[in-house]
Amino acid sequence: MPIFYKEIICLANSYKLEHRCIAGKDIKDHKWIRPVSTIGTGELTIPQISFSDGKMLQLLDIVKIPFDVSKPLSYQPENILISSGRWEKTGEFPKNKLSGLCDKPENIWFNEKDYNDRIQVEYFEKNKTESSLLLIQPSSLKILQDKKARAVFEYNSVKYDLAITDPVIKGEFNKKDKGEYNINVCDVYLCVSLGEPFHGFCYKLVAGIVR
Secondary structure, eight states: OOSEEEEEEEEEEEEETTEEEEEEEETTTOOEEEEEOSSTTTOBOTGGGBOTTSOBOOTTEEEEEEEEEEOOOSSOTTEEEEOSSOOEEEEEOOGGGGGGGOOOOSSSSOOOSSOSSEEETTHHHHSOOSOSEEEEOOSEEEEEESSSEEEEEEETTEEEEEEEOOHHHHHHHHTSOSEEEEOOOTTOEEEEEEEEEETTEEEEEEEEEEO
């Protein structure tokens, strides 16, 4: 039986290995929550993130989730273990109110001198991060489609080039020819996430694009 429920605004439904990673903000206090499972590194299966009618969770859905216990990690402090039971869609968050959910960091976490798309795992042993998730509005954005889709954007006058793990965006741009595609940033929001450690680094990923 679930210990408690929370309703979140879904801001990321991204690929994680062969499954998915879901994240969003609490509908009440707007704090970040990342539901995790006991599978592998906490990834969620498609059945786990589907509703009773068979439809899968989408960005901006408001969803009621049964939880068991908090499972914070140094690089992902907002992780909470899900309990058994169906997820219930209770509404949809209006896009025209997303600006009120945006985070206002000076930088997208810590930027190394020679690169800004990753953070050394050792950094989290000495430095506490309040959240491994950010919702931002970029000042420019283009999708670079090659073997994998990447988001090249500017935030606070700093340029970032990050891998995209949003399956909807990846599916759309995988059908396009190789090249760069400029995106009108009016009312575009990026959910940026820190991934699991990989070869000594936690990579910054664009886990959700709302446009």
